[in-house]
């Protein structure tokens with residue numbers, strides 16, 4: 001039996017998800033590939049966004065993929081870490097901004 | 112990345128300094144047990160085995176393995192401690208060939224070719240042959256290394272030399288990590304010197320191209336996108352201009368192979384190369400239009416085969432017995448390092464070879 005839920009080699013098999021639903025799988029990959037093409041944002045900027053989101057959703061496949069993608073694009077480790085801090089700030093901020101809700105409730109019930 | 116070494120594998124008497132040890136590694140393990148297909152098997156899938164040359168376009172001459180740098184990825188295992196230097200006599204034999212070859216490009220490389228004591232004489236003589244494109248691969252820092260080299264930009268200009276130089280990144284950190292402390296600053300100064308006399312300026316016929324190769328165990332990204340980023344950063348930060356950027360894949364030989372093994376990246380890197388294999392890159396790999404001459408005058412399919420001591424599979428083995436038509440009728444010698452030339456958009460000394 002497989003000992004872990006995640007296997008790095010599964011990333012290479014991502015495309016196989018189309019085998020069980022060709023139509024939706026192909027639509028997804030077509031969409032995915034279009035998203036990462038140069039548009040108003042450069043491919044480089046999109047790669048950094050993907051890296052930050054990958055850490056936010058804590059997807060090991062995506063972290064693996066977009067760290068490698070960043071290196072290939074010449075993105076520096078300083079840029080990568082800055083992108084992560086943006087993700088971290090939003091994550092932390094999202095926790096803390098709910099503090100207002102907590103404060104409202106405390107003030108209402110026990111103010 | 113492992114710590115930057117200051118000596119070549121040869122000087123360190125590393126096992127990997129021996130070509131047969133490198134070839135053994137490339138043939139054993141994952142390629143022997145069938146986990147990955149050999150390069151021969153892979154190209155046979157699209158009926159491209161054996162690999163054969165097309166028209167000869169580029170004559171690449173390696174005038175010696177001595178270099179002022181000891182870059183971590185160097186496929187030549189070059190460094191100040193290498194003593195293999197082309198003699199004037201062998202240069203003379205090369206000149207005879209240069210005068211009569213059908214190739215339109217002469218590509219002089221090393222080591223740091225400028226460190227050959229007869230380099231200037233050779234360039235002067237070779238430039239008289241009227242070859243269309245005369246390339247010298249200059250590592251940039253050599254221009255700043257010693258006073259005697261400060262006039263190189265003017266010398267290149269006088270002989271209409273096309274300068275091709277390595278630059279792994281537009282930031283100091285990544286460049287120095289691969290090429291040594293201080294290399295970035297020196298390279299920037301050398302580029303400024305070249306720009307100042309017209310090299311690399313848009314529409315100037317003094318050609319200045321840069322070579323990018325990754326600073327670690329990953330493949331280069333899209334060449335055009337990297338060129339855009341390099342141009343933007345070098346212009347913005349240093350007011351430097353250049354013409355084209357060639358994105359080159361590191362081949363798993365010599366010091367880069369040593370690095371891959373030491374950093375436990377070898378297998379993953381070979382997997383990445385095989386996975387990125389692009390059959391349409393095969394027909395334009397460098398060996399199909401290039402011949403490589405070593406410092407001692409022997410002939411090879413490419414500079415990589417030269418370092419692996421895999422001579423041309425032809426009756427003609429040496430520049431002194433050069434015969435272009437006989438040489439063209441040969442099978443190219445391949446091994447698993449060749450996967451480095453066929454990954455993605457392909458890779459050669461002139462950059463990518465196929466559009467994806």
Ligand code: SF4
Pocket residue numbers: 178179180181182184185186187188189190221222223250277
């Ligand atoms: S990569 Fe070029 S500059 Fe660096 S050590 Fe090798 S020959 Fe010299």
Ligand code: SF4
Pocket residue numbers: 396397398399412413414415416443444445446448449450452
């Ligand atoms: S390594 Fe040399 S022989 Fe092999 S494909 Fe590349 S250019 Fe050809």
